Amino acid sequence: MTSLLQDPIHSNDAVTGTGAIVSGRDNAISPAMPLIDPPVKPLTDGVVLLRPFTLDDVASVTNACQDPGIHRWTLTLPWPYREHHARDWIATHEENRAQGTSGQFAVVDAADDRLLGSLGFDQFDWEISTAIVGYWVAASERNRGVATRALLLGTSWALEELGLSELQLMTLIGNIASERVAQKAAFVMIAEITDHRIATVPDQRFHIKKWKRSARPA
Numbered sequence: 001m002t003s004l005l006q007d008p009i010h011s012n013d014a015v016t017g018t019g020a021i022v023s024g025r026d027n028a029i030s031p032a033m034p035l036i037d038p039p040v041k042p043l044t045d046g047v048v049l050l051r052p053f054t055l056d057d058v059a060s061v062t063n064a065c066q067d068p069g070i071h072r073w074t075l076t077l078p079w080p081y082r083e084h085h086a087r088d089w090i091a092t093h094e095e096n097r098a099q100g101t102s103g104q105f106a107v108v109d110a111a112d113d114r115l116l117g118s119l120g121f122d123q124f125d126w127e128i129s130t131a132i133v134g135y136w137v138a139a140s141e142r143n144r145g146v147a148t149r150a151l152l153l154g155t156s157w158a159l160e161e162l163g164l165s166e167l168q169l170m171t172l173i174g175n176i177a178s179e180r181v182a183q184k185a186a187f188v189m190i191a192e193i194t195d196h197r198i199a200t201v202p203d204q205r206f207h208i209k210k211w212k213r214s215a216r217p218a
């Protein structure tokens, strides 16, 4: 069984608030951290659109994050989740992007800009061109392909435009919906880890599956 603690891109734990189950390094990842340029063209497939969060999204994020399911399966969000959590989190995005440490996208309805969910890239390691992706979708918007569409769009951006060589994501055992999303977005399961550490719950170990998608087919 592979331990993430031996993995160069997962050596400590961090809180992201994005839906990514990550084990981080204070987001101070590597010597050369380029600015994470926004997408050249709007990231949309005509159904969903990925755009930066703004403070106008605070109420929608707060509302969506009342769902205990998001808390249960990501383990990275504050609980209980208050409006200031959303505001503080969104306020970090631009600086983190400029520092090359994290890229967050609001997943919205392409037709009316309604917030559907969140897709975030964290734990960038610019030496080996990798990052971890995470996501959540508001409970009322699930099971109609939103997460899969968002992950496909975001993955293309990260691998093709940002030039990463590999993306990873992690799912807690039992999160069948997220496993399906990973599979539908062509991620491959590479390890099952029984003692994964998560910063927000430091006294516990978690059973997870680790997935990856490479820029080039395996």
Ligand SMILES: CC(C)(COP(=O)(O)OP(=O)(O)OC[C@H]1O[C@@H](n2cnc3c(N)ncnc32)[C@H](O)[C@@H]1OP(=O)(O)O)[C@@H](O)C(=O)NCCC(=O)NCCS
Pocket: 019, 020, 021, 069, 070, 071, 073, 074, 134, 135, 136, 137, 138, 141, 142, 143, 144, 145, 146, 147, 148, 149, 170, 171, 172, 175, 176, 177, 178, 180, 181
């Ligand atoms: C995981 C999550 C993002 C999926 O979002 P979504 O927009 O509903 O995802 P999609 O519609 O693209 O795909 C969901 C798939 O899971 C399937 N699914 C959902 N619940 C399921 C269940 N209990 N058993 C089996 N399959 C299930 C759906 O049928 C669908 O698969 P299909 O297209 O083959 O039918 C959403 O459930 C969520 O936000 N959960 C809480 C937070 C979370 O788990 N984040 C990910 C952390 S790794």
